[in-house]
Every structure is written in structure tokens, then in C-alpha cells.
Amino acid sequence: MTVDKDSKQNKRDNELEVRLLRTMMLARAFDSNLPTLYNKGLIQGSSHSAIGQEAVAAGACLALRTEDYVTSTHRGHGHTIAKGADLTRMTAELLGRETGFCRGKGGSMHIADFSVNMLGANGIVGGNFGIAAGAALSLKMRGSDAVVLSFFGEGALNQGAFLETANMAKIWNLPVIFLCENNHFAMSARPEDMLAVGAIVDRAGAVGIPGVEIDGMDVGAVFDAVQAAAARARAGEGPQFIAAECYRFEGHFSGDTMAYRDSAEADLWLERDPIPRQIQRLVSAGVLTTEDVTSMESDVKAMVDEALVQASAAPFPNPQQAWEDVYA
């Protein structure tokens, strides 16, 4: 299955192509910093790097409107950045500061920015299926033409919540896009061992939802697929399913030695890194020079560094704040 090209409303222009690249670079730069922050003891708990998967986050979020919603997973930094969240407040949250999006209460696993309709990462695998579908139900009821995109990993497809909510999304024809990031690992588990179907999209077939399988290492392909899906959902065609094939370049979380990983397989995927690929495309098309690229790279790095500086200057919450935010 491939993307239905006809339903595309806009062609990607150069400005967009560059934004896609820049968004991926920013997400990469952000996650590249995690090990350092860890080693310095600045982050607690777990945080999960999405290095290698930036094309999915960037392509998807840039294909959405600001008023559209996304729900994310434990591996949510890229999604959050791509949806437009402020880097300093994100960093502050990871550092547990008062100025963080969650006032230091959430950390990486619960990063959320409601001001850009990013409804939150989730520590429960599969926990956001229903939240996404329910948000879509509300939007539909209230006559909004916004859509909801639910990011999730292929491992989450084995949660019963998927069947339940996708089924309801279909029978009620809800404007929700299920975007599966098949990064080929759920911790150490491989989809071929755990998913009793050949193709990821077959699982959507079980609930009658049309699915497409796309190259999740190609940011343009992701953008096109999501744009098309969003257009269909907005037009009242109901839920959509996209399986984006990608790869988790790093360990599940910091400290994962990946003893279970086959290095030959990994090498093949590392060659398909979505960032060099987009660079290559734009440079060879003459849209960017290599100098442009270098300066973009140092730009995003500077942004991430600056965010860290600013976030580090922010205070930790006052212990009394632990008692706040339980009830509205």
C-alpha cells in the first residue's frame, strides 16, 4: 500500500523541506544531549531517545495544523519539539525545574505542552490510544474540524486498548490518525516475534481502518502520508492508520547495552538515517549549500545549549508546590 497522492492538498515546497530538516535536526540535537545530562545527574528516572526516528515526528507534526492535537508516548521529545513546544521549558522539565512544562512534576516521561495541543507523553504503553480517540470524539461532537494524531510504537499494538479504541473510532467515524512508529524494538522484543501478523497495517484491517505503510526514514513520505490522512479525517472519512517503518538507533533508554541487537541489521538502518538523507536531497537539489547545512547544525545545537543554560538557571520548585495541582 502506498500513499494516495491525489488526496494531497499542497505540494511540499522548499521552505517546508528546509523546515522539515531543521525540525529533525532540533529533535536530534535535543536527544543527543540526554546522555550528558544523565551522566551529570541532571535527569532522574528514565528518558527515552528517539534518535533515528526524527522523520516521523517532524513529518507528522508539520503536516498538522496548530489546532490539531497529538498524543505521544514515553519516547516523546521529538513529537513535542515538532509540535512546536518551547525548548527551554522542555529542558527545564527534564531538569525538574519550576519553569518546566509540568512544573517539574512530570519529567521526560510526562512531557506535555497543552498550549500547542500536545496532550502529553504517557508512561503506560497503549495508554494514549483512548485519549486520542476520545479527544477526536469530542472534536467531532463539537463540530471542530481539528484532527487528533496518536503516536505509538509497534509494541503498543499488542495492547487490547488498541482494538477497543480503534474499533470505536471506526464505528463512530472519528477524526483520529493512528501513527505507528515501527522502530523494530519494544525494549528487547521484536515485532516479528510478537505481532502475529505479517504487515503492521493488517491490525488496522481488523477494525476496518484503512492503512498505509510508509518509509519512516523519509521525512517527506511521512509528511505526505499524514497530510493525506489528516485531509481525509477532516473531510469526515474517519480514522486513518499509518505504519511508519523506522529504527531505534539508540538503546531503549540510557544504560541499555543492546546486547540483543544484531549489528548487521543496525548498520543497514543506520545508513538510512533520515537527516543525512534529507540533507542530501536538499543539497543535491540546490536548495541548500553544505555551508547552509553546517550553519543549521550549529544553530540547532546553539538553541539546545541555550535552552539548557536558561533552564539550568531556573529554580527547582518549592517543596510546598508538591501539594498543588492535584485537583482543579
Added chain:
Amino acid sequence: MTVDKDSKQNKRDNELEVRLLRTMMLARAFDSNLPTLYNKGLIQGSSHSAIGQEAVAAGACLALRTEDYVTSTHRGHGHTIAKGADLTRMTAELLGRETGFCRGKGGSMHIADFSVNMLGANGIVGGNFGIAAGAALSLKMRGSDAVVLSFFGEGALNQGAFLETANMAKIWNLPVIFLCENNHFAMSARPEDMLAVGAIVDRAGAVGIPGVEIDGMDVGAVFDAVQAAAARARAGEGPQFIAAECYRFEGHFSGDTMAYRDSAEADLWLERDPIPRQIQRLVSAGVLTTEDVTSMESDVKAMVDEALVQASAAPFPNPQQAWEDVYA
């Protein structure tokens, strides 16, 4: 999709055909008594009649061996009878007597006879999927060639537990048969409104399990399909799925006025009653005379009546017994 005739091991002989009829008659006679028992205040709580669905219970259980297991639902009398449970102890359980299968602790909704490998009705819709698949896992591990058959209604297909356990049954190639009784109602809910797939078997496709759709009003068709599925499961071909199309002739439970039911639709199904159909078949084939049939009918009625007499004579449990059976 139809049953794979080649995998049938035995042809149905006349003796079996008569046993199938008799089993259906017994199940019908048992459930026909429920309203009276209710009105007399002899049964508490809810019990669910499977009148109209006897072909599924009889065909399926007679196609299994004694050492094979079944799990059942809230609508489990027919399954229990067909698996070979003693009528008097069943009746005693419905009447809450000490001699009941569950010593009066379970009632209709938790009817179970472990001596014939009937692992219990279940008050939780979908609650038995995992129990069936887990039993199959244990059998496989221990090198048994018994299989497990899980009865469930089409409404249960919307429980996430189905996806989860069917998926594991498939990846681990377990000897379990998922037998969906599509009686076209889940209380007042219709499958066409609730199941986002055209064919019931498509849901099994989502987890790569081969499925057949059969006429659940034809006891022979059910027998053949289950026999074939059991043979495949026993031969190591893993989980099987059967959708038996049938109809709930009575209300969901006693007192259900069925205001939601379309009588024209019901009339069509009532004409397909599996019992007259099997009678017709056997009488016209000369296997049974109408006298034989009449005497079978009074036979089973006498059995049910006798069971009621005996069960009614049994004592209620001693209050002290409430404290027993919590822990082994």
C-alpha cells in the same frame, strides 16, 4: 469461507446425529424451565437462556474429546450440558443447593464442572479468552494433545482481551479454538453497529488466525467445523477461529422485554430453529420416526424434571460453608 472437508476424520454416523439432536433437546428443555424457576423464586440473580443456540453447544462439545477443555460465558448452560455435566448437580447449583457443582456459591453465572473439563462460565464478558489460551499454553508445554475450546459471544470480540490472547495464541501456536457464537445481540447491541468489520472472521485475521464462518443453526455444520479445527489444533497447527451464525431466541435474561428487537428479523431466524431442523433431517432420512422424536422429547423433559426433583430435595448449604473454599 467454508469448512475444510478434507480435514474431517470421521463422517457423522446416525448414532452421532441422534446424540446431537438429543443433546440439543436436553439443553433446550433445561433452559425452557428457567422462567418457571424464576417465577417461583427458586433462582436468584441473573441466568441467561441459550434457547435457539443449542446447535453450537451440542455440535462443538460432541466434536471434542472428554479430555479437551471448554471455557464458557454467562450463557453457559448448553455448553455445560453438552460437555457432559450431570443435570442434577447443575440444577442444584441454580437452586443454590449444597450438592450443586459450586456448592451453591456460583449459581448460573459461574456454573462449572471440572470433572468434565468444563472450566466455568464467566460473569465478565471476555474474561475467559485468556483462561482458555492459558490452559492451551499449559497443555502444549506439558505435551498433552488435548485442546481447549473457548465459547464466547460476538459482543466479546470488542474486548481488548481478545486481541491480546488471540495474538499470543498465534505467536505461540497454541491448541485453542475460538468459537464465536454470533447470536446477533449483545444485550441490546447489534454487531453491525458495534463491530467495525464486515465479517466476524476478519477480526481473527488481525492476528493471523484462520477463520471459518458457519451456519450455527445447523448442528452438523458446527460439529464438522469444530472437529476439523480440533484436528488441526491437535496436529500442531495452532489456534483456530470459528464464527457460528445463530440467534438469541429469548431475551438477554429473564425480564428482558426485547423492545429493541425487530420481529420480522426474529421470525426469519425462528424458522431456522436448529432442533426441528435436525429432527426433519433425521426423520426424512428414516433414522428416526416421529414417535422416536416424541419419546426423545418426553425423555429429556423427564430428565430435566427428575433433576429438578432431586435437586430440590437437596439441602441448602450450612451458613458455616460460606467460610470454606476461599483458599486451597
Added chain:
Amino acid sequence: MPEMTYSAALNKALREEMNRDPNVFVMGEDIGVWGDGGGVFSVTKGLLDEFGSQRVLDTPISEEGFVSMGVGAALVGSRPVVEVMYSDFLTLVMDPLVNQAAKMRYMFGGQAKVPLVVRTNLGAAGGKAAQHSQSFETWFMHVPGIKVVVPTTPADAAGLLKTAIRDDNPVLFLEHKLLYFMKGEVPDVIEPIPFGQALIRREGKDVTLVATQVMLQLALKAADQLFEEEGIDVEVIDPRTLVPLDLETILTSVKKTGRCVIAHEAVERAGWAAEIGFEVSLQAFDFLDAPIVRVCSANLPVPYTKDLEAVVIPGLNDIKDGIRAVYQGKQYSRGGRAINE
């Protein structure tokens, strides 16, 4: 004031809230077309006709899914009222309730608001056995971030439901199967009843008795009988909401009476009687003239047959015995413990 059933009162409150606020909608299994037009216990009767299938959603049998969709809908501006047919099935929706709804506002640092009501019904109702008779309200008292409502009278049911719907937090609204068709007076104009305000249902000077729902009804009967028969004057308190809990009213009463009984239908061990009893024993330490008594379900699953059910679920005589025990300063226990406990 008109008399109506608990079920009809809930129905009225729901209808009025749906008329008042277009963001309120209801969903659940068989709440639309079942029976005489909505809901196994008729709470949603007539709503499908009045508000249409866009706001009255008959769901598939997918409890985890539709409760979690309620959370999502609440998060972006709707005010869903989701029905779970029996509270025993709360086992299936613990994740959306506990890990999502109750935590979102906190873990997102105040960004989120989850105005979700989940309605269901507690308790035994005669022969419904182990999987359709349970009372799980205590679990949710142990989960910060969710409110827990346990109304007994039709008027309270209606007024508290309005408050629940207008509350910006997740509310678990726990009805009781045996109350649905009991009647009581309900004001013509149903005003929201604030959470966290216990009611003294009967004044008395000798013993304080805290109870909810069916146990509250039995408690009132027990109090009247004991006053008549033995001159024991029992003050009966209905907390109405368990979270927030109006401990003040209870403490004030215990300080007056010096004796306290707590009755609930939930299993005794680790049930909420322990929580209230513990707090009372602390905060009224110097006022207590006798050990506190709790009258609760035995530590057993609920069996099917009548005589056994009666061993597990407390009845009128159990409550009377409990009151007499505390009055005489004796301990009270509903019978042997389960093996191996």
C-alpha cells in the same frame, strides 16, 4: 416535593445537565436502546430520544476503551458522563481512571483538566454472586486525584450528580443496585450539593454510626429499633462523599457520644471503615469510651445462594449487634476469619 425513585432522580439530573451544558454527553453499554429506553437500571431512560445518538452513545463492550475515551474527551473540553454497567467491571478501567484521569492534572503540572464522571453501581443485590456484587470504593480513596461519591437518597443522588458533572476533576459516582427503585422526595429544583458535607441523618447521644447506601438504610432502621427496644440513642451520619471526606462532622459527633460504629458493604479488611476508624481513634483518642466497631462484609467473595450471601453481607441484625457491642464496650466481629488469613 415530588417523590421519585433514585433512578428517576438521577435521570432528571442528567437530563437537566445535558440541557444546561451542550458539552455534557453520556456513553456506556446499553444506555440508549435497552429496556424501556435506556440503561439496565433506567438511569439514562429517554435520553437517546431527547438528545440523539451524538450525545447518547451506546458503546461496544470495551470498558477500558470507552472510559479512556472519556478521559480524552474531557481533556479537550467535553464533560463526559460514562456508565460502567456494574462496578465489578471497574477492574477493567483501572488504568484510565488511576494512571490517567487521576494523575493528569498533577503530572502535567496543572495544564490538564479532566471533568469526567464515571457512574457505576456497587453492592450485592441478591444472588448476583462473586463477580456482580462487589464494592470497590475504598480502592479509589487510596488514589489521590479522583473524587468518590456514594449517594443514598434520590435527592442526594440528583444533587451530587449535578455537582459531579460540574466538577473539573474526575469523579467516580457510585450508585447502589438496591437503591435504584427506592423512592424519596426530590426538590422541584435540583440544586447541586457540595461535596465533602456529611449529613446527620438521625441525631442521637449514645453512639455515632457512620454508614452509606444500603448500610445507611439499615443503620437508620437499627437506630429506630434500638431506641424503641433498648433505649440506645444512635446518631447516624451519612458522609455522602468519601473523597473529599467530611471528617469534622464525624469527629464532632464521636466527641459527643464517645462511641463509634462504621458500617459498609465493602469487604472489611482494608476497607474504608479502617481509614475512618483509624482517624477517629486518633483525633478523638481522649473521647472514646469503647473500642470502635466496624460492621462490614466478611473477608470473603460474595456467594450465590441466599443463606451464604447473608453470612457475607451485613444485615440489620449485624448492625444492631455492632451497636450493642460498642454500647457495652465490647469488641465485635462478624464471624470466623477465612482460612489462612
Added chain:
Amino acid sequence: MPEMTYSAALNKALREEMNRDPNVFVMGEDIGVWGDGGGVFSVTKGLLDEFGSQRVLDTPISEEGFVSMGVGAALVGSRPVVEVMYSDFLTLVMDPLVNQAAKMRYMFGGQAKVPLVVRTNLGAAGGKAAQHSQSFETWFMHVPGIKVVVPTTPADAAGLLKTAIRDDNPVLFLEHKLLYFMKGEVPDVIEPIPFGQALIRREGKDVTLVATQVMLQLALKAADQLFEEEGIDVEVIDPRTLVPLDLETILTSVKKTGRCVIAHEAVERAGWAAEIGFEVSLQAFDFLDAPIVRVCSANLPVPYTKDLEAVVIPGLNDIKDGIRAVYQGKQYSRGGRAINE
């Protein structure tokens, strides 16, 4: 006696049981090939190599499904040991545990036997926030039919796990994240340790302190420090199993000391300290010289950042304060209540 970690001790017990009984098998997420060969906390390390993929099953992310398969397997003769990666995910398996495993023997009138062990880990472990830090053990005390084990030392973990596996009933075996890599002496030959036998970890005459797991460790430290610094002599009791509960040992101690502190990491409201505290306040009514003190997590979700986490989860000083309070006959509270409680 060799020293080993809690995780290694569990691993050893599991391996020995798998060798002893071919019906024992393990399943769960990432228990086979993850990490250095099994389990996020290494409890199942090496088992896949030793016993093969027929008895060591790496599962999909389908908690409800695989726990319920554990129930089914147990029902027909296997002895499954099922791992749930974090106890927060128990929200997903409440139905198979509560409505199925715990009830089957009872509702089937003794026909069924469910020798199932579900292992998981409780508690906060530094920045794991609201969905990976919870302690739900109290919920299961409120469910007749299931046993609840909360081991603290490596030796207890190993011995109690053996008992759990040999028990013919469903057992919820609750480890603690912060204990996995703590060391202790473990006997060469691991004998099963009977359920329902509390241990006096430290004798003392002034105050009885009941605690489990991390709180128990802090309690022992607090006791030593307070004895040194202030001469308060604390008796520290480790119940080891919550169901069955050895209340006798606790009561005997309280009758001796006249004072009682109960500490747990679970949320205070409706946590098991209330249950034990309530029973103690009844059964040692005439022996108590001061109101019982509980030192528990605040009624809040667990926040991410360190300073806030420390407000919620009790620390050494909180326990010392609790002991001092009971010693001085004062009430103790860990701080303001959450809004609206």
C-alpha cells in the same frame, strides 16, 4: 552464608523451583533476552538459556492477556510465575487477578485451584514519577482469595518466593525497585519461609514500629539513631506477608511497648497502615499509651523532581519524627492535605 543481592536471591529461588518442578514456568515482558540475559531488574537472568523458550516466555506488551493466561495455565496444572514489569501496570491486570484468580476457587465451590504467582515491584526509585512509582498492595488486601507478599531482605525474598510458587493459591509477590541491588546473607540451602510469620527485626521496649521494604530499612536506621541519640528503644516488626497477616506478633509487641508506629510507602489515605492501626487500636485498646502514628506517602501522586518526591515519599527523618511523636504522645502528620480532600 553467601552474600547476594535481592535480585540474585530471587533468581536463585526461581531457578531452583524450575529445576524442582517442571510445571513451573515464567513469563513476562523482556524477561528473556533483555539486558544481561533476563529482566529489567535481572531477576530472570540466565533462565532462558537454562530452561529454553518453552518455559521462559518473553511476552508481547499485553499485560491483561498474559496474566489471564497465567490464570488459565494454573487452572489446568501448571505453576506460572508471571512478571509485571512495574506494579503501576497492575491497573491493567485487575480483572484476571481480582475477578478471576482470586474468586475461582470460591465461586466454583472448591473445584478450582489457581497456583499462580504474579511478581512485580512497588515503589518510587528516584524520578520515576506518577506512573512508575506507586504502591498498590493495599488494594489486594481488600480482595479475599489472593495472598500478598512484601519481602525486604534477599533471604526473605528467596524463601518467600519458594513458598509462593508452592502455594496452591494466587499470590501477588511484591518486590521493591530500590531493594533489587541491595545485598544480604542468603542461606546456602534456601528453605521456603511460611507465610503469615512476622519477624521482629529489632527488639525494643518503648515503641513498636511496623514497616516493610524501604520503610523497614529506614525504620531500622531510625531506631538505631534514636536509641543512640535520644535513648528511645524501638521494636521493629516486619510483617513479610500482608495476607495472611501475623497480627499476633504486632499485638504482643504493642502490648509490651504501649506505642505503635506504622510506616508504608503507599499513599496514606486508605492504605494498610489504617487496617493494622485500626485492629491494633481495637485489640490493644487498653494497652495504648499514645495515639498510633502512621508515616506514609502523602495523599499525592508521585512527582518527578527530587525535592517534590521527598515531600511525598517518607524519608528517614519522617520516620524519626513519627517515632518521636508517638513517644511524646503527640499526633503526627506529614504535612498539609491536598486541596479539596
